[in-house]
Amino acid sequence: MSVELRRARRDDAGFLLDLITGDDTRPFLGGRAGDSLEDVLADIDRSECEPDAFGWFVAEADGERVGSIAFHRVNERHRIAEAGRFAIDPRVRGRGLADEVARAFQRHLLVELGFHRVELQIYGFNERAIAHAERVGFVREGVKRRAYLKHGEWQDAVLFSMLAEDFPQATR
DSSP: OOEEEEEOOGGGHHHHHHHHHSTTTGGGSOTTSOOSHHHHHHHHHHHHHOTTTEEEEEEEETTEEEEEEEEEEEETTTTEEEEEEEEEOGGGTTSSHHHHHHHHHHHIIIIISOOSEEEEEEETTOHHHHHHHHHTTOEEEEEEEEEEEETTEEEEEEEEEEEGGGSTTOOO
């Protein structure tokens, strides 16, 4: 299966809301992901209006929606983006799609949009996501200890980055 990314559209709102609020996804996402249809639609509109500063993408495989991923620009001058909302539909997990989605996203940010650095933070308890980040080339930079209140407890955040020079097709 080949994966393609495209900006989320308003007709994706139901899929995205179900994906990010699902019982097996929501516990692993940060607080920026909204939990209402209005929040999702607002973020889709923002993605369309501010394409260089914010983006929410739908991943498709063989024409079927299989996941999502997003970014927001955290530093314009230094061309730094932070990734998030990475989720693969539970119906298609285990097929290797996550790696393809991540690499397509890295290419989009580092090559097409020209970011110098992509950062991400993963809850310390999310061992699968940590292993995935390392597998697709993100470099572990450290840990923000007890940084976020999640599930009623303070959680560590494992910090990762990828630089344009880390991605083979980036020439900036």
